[in-house]
Amino acid sequence: EADIYQTPRYLVIGTGKKITLECSQTMGHDKMYWYQQDPGMELHLIHYSYGVNSTEKGDLSSESTVSRIRTEHFPLTLESARPSHTSQYLCASSDWGGGNTIYFGEGSWLTVV
Amino acid sequence: KNEVEQSPQNLTAQEGEFITINCSYSVGISALHWLQQHPGGGIVSLFMLSSGKKKHGRLIATINIQEKHSSLHITASHPRDSAVYICAVSHSGGGADGLTFGKGTHLIIQP
Numbered sequence: 302e303a304d305i306y307q308t309p310r311y312l313v314i315g316t317g318k319k320i321t322l323e324c325s326q327t328m329g330h331d332k333m334y335w336y337q338q339d340p341g342m343e344l345h346l347i348h349y350s351y352g353v354n355s356t357e358k359g360d361l362s363s364e365s366t367v368s369r370i371r372t373e374h375f376p377l378t379l380e381s382a383r384p385s386h387t388s389q390y391l392c393a394s395s396d397w398g399g400g401n402t403i404y405f406g407e408g409s410w411l412t413v414v
Numbered sequence: 415k416n417e418v419e420q421s422p423q424n425l426t427a428q429e430g431e432f433i434t435i436n437c438s439y440s441v442g443i444s445a446l447h448w449l450q451q452h453p454g455g456g457i458v459s460l461f462m463l464s465s466g467k468k469k470h471g472r473l474i475a476t477i478n479i480q481e482k483h484s485s486l487h488i489t490a491s492h493p494r495d496s497a498v499y500i501c502a503v504s505h506s507g508g509g510a511d512g513l514t515f516g517k518g519t520h521l522i523i524q525p
Contacts, residue, residue: 307456341517341518342517343418343500343515343516343517343518344500344502344513344515345515346513391456391457393457402459402462403447403459403462403513404459405449405456405457405458405459406456407456408454408456408457410454
């Protein structure tokens with residue numbers, strides 16, 4: 302069973318608002334990721350981290366930012382939300398090594414009106 | 415063009431049928447993942463394989479590295495198997511940073 306949690310699960314906010322999506326895992330994984338997925342489309346990596354104080358941008362350009370102050374916590378922030386940010390955001394984690402499973406959170410559905 | 419192609423995109427079958435979902439990829443990989451995503455829910459990793467075949471319950475995954483092709487089979491399908499099945503390939507150490515995803519196969523099993 303995956304021990305990775307995302308909050309909120311669903312959120313509707315107004316344009317221009319600041320929002321932080323939370324992601325926590327209790328498995329001690331160094332690697333954590335944020336993916337964005339539009340309905341019916343494939344997942345795209347927007348941010349990843351290899352450990353505390355490590356953050357990198359993914360393949361898909363995103364106006365969001367992330368931080369990794371603690372191993373278990375990898376929040377994603379949008380400073381000024383826009384309707385184009387409406388999407389599902391999925392957090393994932395894995396350990397080092399080629400044989401390790403990837404664990405995904407339940408996802409956060411964000412709607413910006 | 416997506417490096418990972420899945421077929422079919424949509425599949426509706428009757429309970430009890432044998433299901434096959436295919437995945438083809440165009441680049442060299444270190445591992446291939448099969449993931450399951452339920453409506454409104456998160457994603458569960460079903461298999462990670464780099465050669466041969468793996469089985470878990472009614473699910474079987476195979477991969478042919480030479481042909482760059484993998485299949486996911488479901489035996490004795492059940493309505494609870496209804497979900498989106500996603501194929502993803504890993505280019506590096508197997509973690510999620512090197513993953514390229516297919517668009518998924520939307521499976522509906524009717525009672």
